[in-house]
Amino acid sequence: MSNMPTESQHARGQTEPSHGAVRTHVISFAIMIVLTVVAFVMVGAGMAPWIVVPVILALAVIQVGLQLYDFMHLNQRGHSFPAFFITSGALLGLIFIVVLVLWP
Amino acid sequence: MEAQPRLVNAADRMELGLETSTLEGRNKVLGFWVFLGGECALFASLFATYLTLRGQTLNGPTAKELFHLPLVGVATLFLLTSSLTGVLGINAMHQGRRRSLLRWLGVTVLLGLAFLAVQVVEFITYVGEGFGFSTSAFSSAFYALVGFHGGHVAFGVIWISILMLQLKKSGITARKAPKVFIASLYWHFVDVVWVFIFTVVYLMGIMGI
Amino acid sequence: MAKPLEEVLSHPVHTATAPRKRFWLLDYLSTVDHKKIGLMYALIGVFYLIVGGIEALLMRVQLFSPNNHFVSYPLFNQLFTMHGTNMIFFAAMPLIFGLMNLVVPLQIGARDVAFPFMNAVSLWFTFVGALLVNISWFFGDAPSAGWFAYAPIGLNQFNPGHGMDFFIVGLQIAGFGSLMGAINFIATILNMRAPGMTLLRMPLFTWTSLVASGLILFAFPPLTVGLFLYMFDRLFGGHFFDxxxxxxxxxxxxxxxxxxxxxxxxxxxxxxxxxxxxxxTFSRKRIFGYTSMVFATVLIGFIGFMVWVHHMFTVGFGAMADSIFAIATMLIGIPTGIKVFNWLFTMWGGQIRFKTPMMFALGFLPTFVLGGITGVMLSAAPADYQYHGSYFVVAHFHYVLIGGVVFGFFAGLYYWFPKVTGRLMHEGLGHLNFWFMFIGFHLTFFPMHFAGLYGMPRRVPTYNAGVGLEIWNQLSTIGAFVMAVSIVLFAMNVAYAFIRGEKAGNDPWDARTLEWTLPSPVPEYNFAQTPLVRGLDPLWMAKEEGKTTVTPAEPPGPIHMPSNSYLPMVMAVGLFIAGLAAIYHRLFFIVLGLEVIALAMFYHSLNDDEGYHVLPEERALAKGEGA
Amino acid sequence: MRPKHRIGLLLTTAVLLLGLTGCQRADMSVLDPAGPVAKMQLSIIMLSVYIMSGIFVVAMGILLYVLIRYRSRRGQNQPPKQVEGNNVLEAIWTIIPVILLAILAVPTVTTAFALDAKPTGSNVLNVKVKASQFWWQFEYPDLGIVTAQELHIPTGTKVNLQLETTDVMHSFWVPRLAGKTDLIPGRTNTMWIQADQPGEFQGKCAEYCGPSHGVMDFLVVAEDPRQFQAWTDRMKHPQVQPAGDAAVEGEKLFAQNCASCHSVAGTNFKGALGPNLTGFADRIKVAGVLENTDENVRRWISDPAAVKPGTKMPKVPLNEQQISAVAAFLRDLK
Known part of the structure; x- marks a missing residue:
């Protein structure tokens, strides 16, 4: 807070975010829609659960990765702490779920 | 002089937007990511609860009898699209285009409201089919998980609306930017949770897993 | 129309100076200063330590002899429920947040925490949460399902009164406070370190605070969910646990x-x-194996999340689950052992000074090691079938929680007291305080191992005569009163320090870290100039170079300070009203309470108070500041 | 004075006291097992005690040495050498605990699996245990016997327990025979016990279950197989012949006031809410906690909640004389 003036000097060299970002976001979005449609269609088509379940879970994970890395800017530099906390939360959450499912 | 974290951070910030131009902003953004880590644990606990209890339908309807794919599909479409409009809003903010930012945030709020409307319709239908909160352990767990998510969406709608009011008044400033940015993080996170909800609750529920 | 970035960033520096002095009580009620907040946390912690202690004494009197009727069975159940709840949530938690608030920003060379306003909100949420749980006594119905509140004994069918509702709502509120506090400290520690203080140069107290905050972050949400489900079951007809x-x-x-x-x-x-x-500090030596200490801390934090099932070995999950969690639990012994040996070897080759903080640290070592080894014993699942739910477990976790935590906190209270108040406590009284606590502690809890092995279950208001349990219980009861005396001695010592305590000076203990470069008590802005850190133990490094303080990293300049605010307290009051109303199903007051919070948040968000600046000239006028 | 002196003193005192109390009747002691399950569990306990004592002694030895050798002395003007660490030492105190824990982990796992294996065979006795606030029911499905508060088992025989609860969580614990297993609503747990010698073994509820959790006691009565056989015969064909006027009057009062909850084999009394009272006269305890004397029976009936707060048994509207009559009837249930 007190060092705001010095901070701003560094930020002066900031580049305008490129318009390419919009294209990336739209492509990510298109992929998400496709993945969602695939998941819905697989279930709607009544395929065998032992194929469908792992596939739709994998599709969900890919979608979430897109959200985190593209929409939430986790791909940008200086995001190691955010990445650490969100992965820790996800990992521990997964442990909670697995243990509760195995030994309810 | 040896390595100084501040300087490294400053170099990192070159690529980033206005939201991290002040220490206050960086605190807000990091703090909010940390909070989202905690939210992971929160929703994981709710998912675990749901997965533990989903077979306990007693005399009430089962997931397979209950869920309608098209309804869920529409809701999903609304929420996914709102995630895109949210990030486009942040893009506009980074370019300092306030009107564009407000427009995108407005669309995001509308899509959020549309999602909530679908969910309200869905819940009313279920209750009409004899699937209330107290029907069975399964119904309690279902409403807890999906309702908690819906509550998050509703909160996000209110939050972003208030931010829009403020943005109208003050414009994009170094103090406003982090607030808008974390609201967008929140919105994307809510979307992330929904992806797992439609997969684990609805799709797997319809398959009878 | 967008403002150019430059214009946005060169936001005019506020020239507003410090607001006029307030009456001290009003100042504390509205403070956002981490040091004052820390002090209030510590006061809450000590208060509930005493409340929980009195509850413990009543139980010990009841258990002095078999078939005693000093308190009724239902009252006894309320006593152990409230004892556990108070000690864990409202004594231990506020004490750690108190110490963290008082010390962490000073240790990392920061002027404040990342979110001063939210810090005050955390404090007030903790305060009303504790209040809500404890006023249940005055509503004639304290909770009685144990601090663990197992279902279904805590559900309506078996617990029809309002006691459980007070428990659930109060914990929920305090839990929100803790969660916000944790986020605050993570952001503070990661973002606000002085220049040059890399992660591996942070003092170990800051490191442990960081990891503890991370644990709160991931551990409290499951409790939040659990409490919500409990609330749904009790108040809204849910069927999660029925x-x-x-x-x-x-x-x-x-x-x-x-x-x-x-x-x-x-x-x-x-x-x-x-x-x-x-x-x-008191060995005048650098901590031995700093890096392994850091990794041990992080490892304990992570493994800590993978062992909870050992509390449920007797639930009947089968040999596979029991084995996995037994081994995971044993693994925690390894980083813990590393810590113990590192402490021992820090002292090895040092010049040990037996001041009161060091006495508590030395008392901590054997006690905590005993608690640790009984912990490993408990982790062996088949043996645990015998220990589980018996007094052996009571002995074990009091060795960890009193031997580890309370001794640790008393070491910390005696250590940092001069920094906070500017006064030294009395050494003689301090030693007396230590010995009473140490002897009283072991007299109380060592016999409990045997009571457990002789077949005494936990949470019983009475026990069988003539099976060898009397002697252990009588020793425990006597020891409990000896411990009570030690708390009185502590209170006397604090009073002494305020009345005639010696002036402390900047660095009374010949210490090593940044907080000891500051005047005692610390000025509201902490560091007039942010220090430049060049290694672990910056003050010690400076001393080795013959300097008395650490070189600053910046020229003197205006210091930004956040403004005081009553809103955190108002929000907490709103939550208190809403909570109490939820317990008694008064919809109008629930809405009213929530509205108070919403309006306070809305006002805070729109108000955009940018604080004020302390200018170098003003600082020069302040006493104790070598201008 | 330094801390570990005190510890040493306390340890010695504690061991001494342990020896002294060893002379007392200690029929709930984990350290005095009377069956294979408790013996297996004790062996793990002892193994961990040995390993852990070793670690404790080493650590405290170092502490003692350090405190004597490195206390600050007059005339030390130079600060001590600042040591960063020592990789070899740190490796040692990482690896040695790993080895020690592995030594403990192996029997832990094997014993866990051994105890988990359900005993089979023709001579295994099956018992269904049902816990309620605050009493225990024991049903022998193969023998057609139901009893309460006292579990009779033959010595040298594996007994399979099937554990269920009717209300809240409880936990079945007989320290001298086996560690505990919880009884949880909605689940059926199992465990097995065996007594190697005849005797009465005190059992306790070990999971907090309400106001009278502390007095939710029961007994396991182990008898040699012939005596057990005799007991089962008596339970299958109980003598229910009230002798004397008081007992006859008691039977009538029982039918009016008690039979809706209590059942007695060989009679029309079929209440299922409270403990089965077949063979009541043979019981060692009343309500699981009081010695089975005439006075205690009357005390229990006249005000059950005074003995067990929160019990479901109501205060029956009977006068003192009527209560004595009911007690007389119960005394004749053999």
Missing amino acids: AAMGGNPVLWSHLFWIFGHPEVYIVALPAFGVISEVVA
Whole structure:
């Protein structure tokens, strides 16, 4: 807070975010829609659960990765702490779920 | 002089937007990511609860009898699209285009409201089919998980609306930017949770897993 | 129209100066200063330590002899429920947040925490949460399902009164406070370190605070969910834990212990941090194996989340689950052992000075080691079938929580007291305080191991005569009163320090870290100039170069300060009203309370108070500041 | 004075006291097992005690040495050498605990699996245990016997327990025979016990279950197989012949006031809410906690909640004389 003036000097060299970002976001979005449609269609088509379940879970994970890395800017530099906390939360959450499912 | 974290951070910030131009902003953004880590644990606990209890339908309807794919599909479409409009809003903010930012945030709020409307319709239908909160352990767990998510969406709608009011008044400033940015993080996170909800609750529920 | 970036960033520096002085009480009620907040946390902690202690004494009197009727069975159940709840949530938690608030920003060379306003909100939420749980006594119905509140004994069918509702709502509110506090400290520690203070140059107390905050972050949400489900079951007809309706009582046990086990490390790790600081300072030696200490701390934090099922070995999950969690639990012994040996070898080759903080640290070592080894004994699942739910477990966790945490905190209180108040406590009284606590502690809890092995279950208001249990219980009761005397001695010592305590000066202990470069008591802005850190123990490094203080990293300039605000207290009052109304099903007051909070948040968000600046000239006028 | 002196003193005192109390009747002691399950569990306890004592002694030895050798002395003007660490030492105190824990982990796992294996065979006795606030029911499905508060088992025989609860969580614990297993609503747990010698073994509820959790006691009565056989015969064909006027009057009062909850084999009394009272006269305890004397029976009936707060048994509207009559009837249930 007190060092705001010095901070701003560094930020002066900031580049305008490129318009390419919009294209990336739209492509990510298109992929998400496709993945969602695939998941819905697989279930709607009544395929065998032992194929469908792992596939739709994998599709969900890919979608979430897109959200985190593209929409939430986790791909940008200086995001190691955010990445650490969100992965820790996800990992521990997964442990909670697995243990509760195995030994309810 | 040896390595100084501040300087490294400053170099990192070159690529980033206005939201991290002040220490206050960086605190807000990091703090909010940390909070989202905690939210992971929160929703994981709710998912675990749901997965533990989903077979306990007693005399009430089962997931397979209950869920309608098209309804869920529409809701999903609304929420996914709102995630895109949210990030486009942040893009506009980074370019300092306030009107564009407000427009995108407005669309995001509308899509959020549309999602909530679908969910309200869905819940009313279920209750009409004899699937209330107290029907069975399964119904309690279902409403807890999906309702908690819906509550998050509703909160996000209110939050972003208030931010829009403020943005109208003050414009994009170094103090406003982090607030808008974390609201967008929140919105994307809510979307992330929904992806797992439609997969684990609805799709797997319809398959009878 | 967008403003150009430059214009946005060169936001005019506020020239507003400090607001006029307030009456001290109003100042504390509205403060956002981490030091004052820390002090209030510590006061809450000590207050509930005494309340929980009185509850413990009543139980010990009841258990002095078999078939005693000093208190009724239902009252006894309320006493142990409130004892556990108060000690864990409202004594230990506020004490750690108190120490963290008082010390962490000073240790990392920061002027404040990342979110000063939210810090005050955390404090007030903790305050009203504790109040809500404890006023249940005055509503004639304290909770009686144990601090673990197992379902279904806590559900309406078996617990029709309002006591459980007070418990659930109060914990929920305090839990929100803790969660916000944790986020605050993570952001503070990661973002606000002085220039040059890399992660591996942070003092160990800061490290343990960081890891403890991380544990709160991931452990409290499962409790939040559990409490919500409990509330739905009790108030809104849910069926999460009611087996008759397909619910699963074990689900609550899981959610509770997912939180409950890390909770032990949440309160223990900062205590380990205190011990690391105290042992290094009073041996006049750098901590031995700093890096392995850091990794041990992080490892304990992570493994701490993978062992909770050992609280449920007797639930009947089968040999596979029991084996996995037994081994995971044993693994925690390894980083803990590393810590113990590092402490021992910090002292090895040092010049040990037996000041009061060091006495508590030395008392901590054997006590905590005993608690640790009984912990490993408990982890062996088949043996645990015998220990589980018996007094052996009571002995074990009091060795960890009193031997580890309380001794650690008393070491910390004696260590940092001069920094906070500017006064030294009395050494003689301090030693007396230590010995009473140490002897009283072992007299109380060592016999409990045997009571457990002789077949005494926990949470019983009476026990069988003539089976060899009397002697252990009588020793315990006597010891409990000896411990009570030690708390009185502590209170006397604090009073003494305020009345005639010696002036402390900047660095009374010949210490090593940044907080000891500051005047005692610390000025509101902490560091007039942010220090430049060039290694672990910056003050010690400066001393080795013959300097008395650490070189600053910046020229003197205006210091930004956040403004005081009553809003955190108002929000807490709103939550208190809403909570009480929820317990008694008064919809109007629920809405009213929530509206108070919403309006306060809305006002805070729109108000955009940018604080004020302390200018160098003003600082020069202040006393104790070598201008 | 330094801390570990005190510890040493306390340890010695504690061991001494342990020896002294060893002379007392200690029929709930984990350290005095009377069956294979408790013996297996004790062996793990002892193994961990040995390993852990070793670690404790080493650590405290170092502490003692350090405190004597490195206390600050007059005339030390130079600060001590600042040591960063020592990789070899740190490796040692990482690896040695790993080895020690592995030594403990192996029997832990094997014993866990051994105890988990359900005993089979023709001579295994099956018992269904049902816990309620605050009493225990024991049903022998193969023998057609139901009893309460006292579990009779033959010595040298594996007994399979099937554990269920009717209300809240409880935990079945007989320290001298086996560690505990919880009884949880909606689940059926199992465990097995065996007594190697005849005797009465005190059992306790070990999971907090309400106001009278502390007095939710029961007994396991182990008898040699012939005596057990005799007991089962008596339970299958109980003598229910009230002798004397008081007992006859008691039977009538029982039918009016008690039979809706209590059942007695060989009679029309079929209440299922409270403990089965077949063979009541043979019981060692009343309500699981009081010695089975005439006075205690009357005390229990006249005000059950005074003995067990929160019990479901109501205060029956009977005068003192009527209560004595009911007690007389119960005394004749053999």
